[in-house]
Amino acid sequence: EAGVAQSPRYKIIEKRQSVAFWCNPISGHATLYWYQQILGQGPKLLIQFQNNGVVDDSQLPKDRFSAERLKGVDSTLKIQPAKLEDSAVYLCASSAGLAGPNEQFFGPGTRLTVL
Amino acid sequence: SQQGEEDPQALSIQEGENATMNCSYKTSINNLQWYRQNSGRGLVHLILIRSNEREKHSGRLRVTLDTSKKSSSLLITASRAADTASYFCATPPRTSGSRLTFGEGTQLTVNP
Numbered sequence: 001e002a003g004v005a006q007s008p009r010y011k012i013i014e015k016r017q018s019v020a021f022w023c024n025p026i027s028g029h030a031t032l033y034w035y036q037q038i039l040g041q042g043p044k045l046l047i048q049f050q051n052n053g054v055v056d057d058s059q060l061p062k063d064r065f066s067a068e069r070l071k072g073v074d075s076t077l078k079i080q081p082a083k084l085e086d087s088a089v090y091l092c093a094s095s096a097g098l099a100g101p102n103e104q105f106f107g108p109g110t111r112l113t114v115l
Numbered sequence: 116s117q118q119g120e121e122d123p124q125a126l127s128i129q130e131g132e133n134a135t136m137n138c139s140y141k142t143s144i145n146n147l148q149w150y151r152q153n154s155g156r157g158l159v160h161l162i163l164i165r166s167n168e169r170e171k172h173s174g175r176l177r178v179t180l181d182t183s184k185k186s187s188s189l190l191i192t193a194s195r196a197a198d199t200a201s202y203f204c205a206t207p208p209r210t211s212g213s214r215l216t217f218g219e220g221t222q223l224t225v226n227p
Contacts, residue, residue, distance in 0.1 A: 104215060
């Protein structure tokens, strides 16, 4: 079974530039998550989708971050404009369902460095 | 604020020894999950324990859950160098479905 795919793996940009990350979840997984993981910390949920609808975006800095999952499969996360504090690993995860105990499967992440 | 907090922050042991990591959380939960993260394989789910379970085993892993103390522990027996990684506990609060809140993690180093 193919895992969660993410691209790019690494990205270096200057502050105030824009950047986009792409995620392809495990086939058939309805729920997709984007996490931000700052060095030395645990992952923090940014946004959660159920199919193509947003379930939880309470921790997404909406003035600069946006995400979409138009067809309920792939998803993109965008930062515009980037700040120095956005340097982190951005993890995408998927799970089979919304309710109940569900294992989340994580992609390899995109390491973003903002200079 | 973090829902889960792991203790210790860092742990260094010799191969063959056991490693114990603890996690405390704040709100009621349906289940608690442990994940491992290393540079080679990213973040990987290890084990899930439900709120009505007290102990669960998976291979060399043993997880306990004490809901009265809002705490959990992860024991890795007969550790190997390949167990070197960061270990996180994660909880979905009872009211928020599948959303996970991760702790800061315990960095485990197993020396050959």
